[in-house]
Amino acid sequence: MRTELVYQNDMNLFTLTAKIISYIVKEDSKAVMILDQTIFYPQGGGQPSDVGTIKSQSGLFKVKMAKMNPETGQVEHEGVIDQGIFAVDEEVSLDVDGAARLLHSRLHSAGHLLDHAIQSLSIPLKGTKGYHFPAGPYVEYIPTGDIDLTSTGLDLLKKNIETRSHEMIAEKRPITVVTSKLEDLETTVRETLPEKARNAEFVRLVHFEGAPIPGPCGGTHVTNTSEIGNFVIKKVSFKANALRIAYKCE
Secondary structure (H helix, E strand, O other): OOOEEHHHOOOOOOEEEEEEEEEEEOHHHEEEEEEOEEOOOOOEOOEOOOOEEEEOOOOEEEEEEEEEEOOOOEEEEEEEEEEOOOOOOOEEEEEEOHHHHHHHHHHHHHHHHHHHHHHHOOOOEEEEEEEOOOOOOEEEEEEOOOOOOOHHHHHHHHHHHHHHHHHHHHOOOEEEEEEEEHHHOOHHHHOOOOHHHHOOOEEEEEEEOOOOOOEEOOOOOOOEHHHHOOEEEEEEEEEOOEEEEEEEEO
């Protein structure tokens, strides 16, 4: 039985009732819990895991990490039993740390904001990797055309992308997430998808209003560019044929 990923449809839902499918107790009060549905985002796609608590009538389980098992399609909630007991088929209450989730969503949306700012400026860069953790977030690109990679050129690139990003934040553009059948997508969108997404039946896409092409993503996001907050590009560097843009959200 696959875990229903409730967070994908409602990214601002921080509490939920679920049923325990599997529960394994390990040493030192550690345990792994699998539920029929979850609001805990499992670490992956450049975004860290949600943290929080799962409560039963008598027990308290502190979730330290959620992981997706790709073979079973189940989210494994790893953590520590703080008190009480739990049982299979028992109903439990989930509570995600909303402050941590919001920060993760802001950072993830900021990474996509960079993509769209670069698109709108017609800079020949193709995104290859995103790291949206609070400690040192960045996005990496490979040049697909002529770019001035001198120190002066990278400084100008930083200034132009940051200015465009600030404009898009000030424009308060809505951000929407839609899951579509691959066959229903426009050719221009399908051509930009990574191989894994091109082989899937359904694709989850993040749309920034006004952006020409949405981006595939399984993560959580804010609902408006203004919610990204104070966005700063810390550094633009080029090494081993990769251009890295390091940023932060204050």
